[in-house]
Amino acid sequence: MNPLVLICSEDAEFYLLFSHILKVDGFASELVGGFEEAVRQSTDREPHAVVLDCRPASTTGPAICAKLKGELQIPAPPVVALIAPGAEEQHLNLVKAGIDESFVRPFAPAKLLTYLRAALEMSRPASHGSGDSKPLICGDLEVRLASHRVRCNGQQIHLGPIEFNLLRHLIENGGKVCSRDELIRAAWPDNIYVDARTVDVHIARLRKALKTVHTAA
Known part of the structure; x- marks a missing residue:
């Protein structure tokens, strides 16, 4: 089954164009x-993944992203925003809501496809035979690399x-201090540009997920 991408847009022509581009690259869209x-x-x-067609002055995109990333008890898919040039305030709201990636119009569709392919590869569990490999343990945290599962005090954390x-x-x-450049090399594909603010957003999101579990325990 082809990986599904939801396109949130009020523009039918935009959807028809990008659904065709995605289909050619092996994605299904809705x-x-x-x-x-x-x-x-x-x-x-x-x-x-979810692609948000963010029109100028629209508040829907940040609201959807915040709902998916912060309130629903599900593993949130990557959320990508397509924003208008000069919409700095909208972009800031998207970053605060936890957006994974954003592209400013006009942009080459190949950039979106590259990001989606990279996100798909990162979300696929590694193959290690029939079982999971030995987990990483850090205090109450248990990280299983093959299945991409994280548990804290027996409670699963969705990351x-x-x-x-x-x-x-x-x-x-x-025990080692990791620079932003090192974290980018460790967590993102080589062909994806990542700025310092994006790293800070994902670190804050990770801290929030871990803090939520510790608070509930």
């Missing part, structure tokens, strides 16, 4: 309309692929 439908489909369909890679690197390098 159009979702407003806030409630986007959240419901993300929960029910478990898509590979996105970037957060999982960051946690793995930090545990494997316990």
Whole structure:
């Protein structure tokens, strides 16, 4: 089955164009309309990624991203925003909401496809025979590399692929101060540009996930 990408847009022509581009590259796509439908489909369909067509002055994109990343008890898919040039405030709201990646129009569709392919590879569990490999242990944390599962005090923590890679690197390098450049090399594919603010967002998201579990325990 082809990996599914949900496209949240009110522009039918935009959807037809990008659904064709995605189809040629081996992805399936589905159009979702407003806030409630986007959240419901993300929960029910478990898509590979969600693409937000963010129009100027629209608040829907940040709201959808915040809902998926912060409130739903599901493994959140990567969320990508396509924003208008000059929409600095909208971009800041998306970053605060936990957006995984954003592209400013006009942009080459190949950049979006490259990101989606990289995210798909990161979300695939490694093959290690029939069982999981020996887990990484750090205090109450148990990280299983083959199945990409994280547990704390017996409770499962849902992490996105970037957060999982960051946690793995930090545990494997316990006691060492890791620079942002080192974290980028450890958690992101080589062909993806990542700035310092993006690293800070994902680190904050990882801390929040871990803190939530410790607070509930």
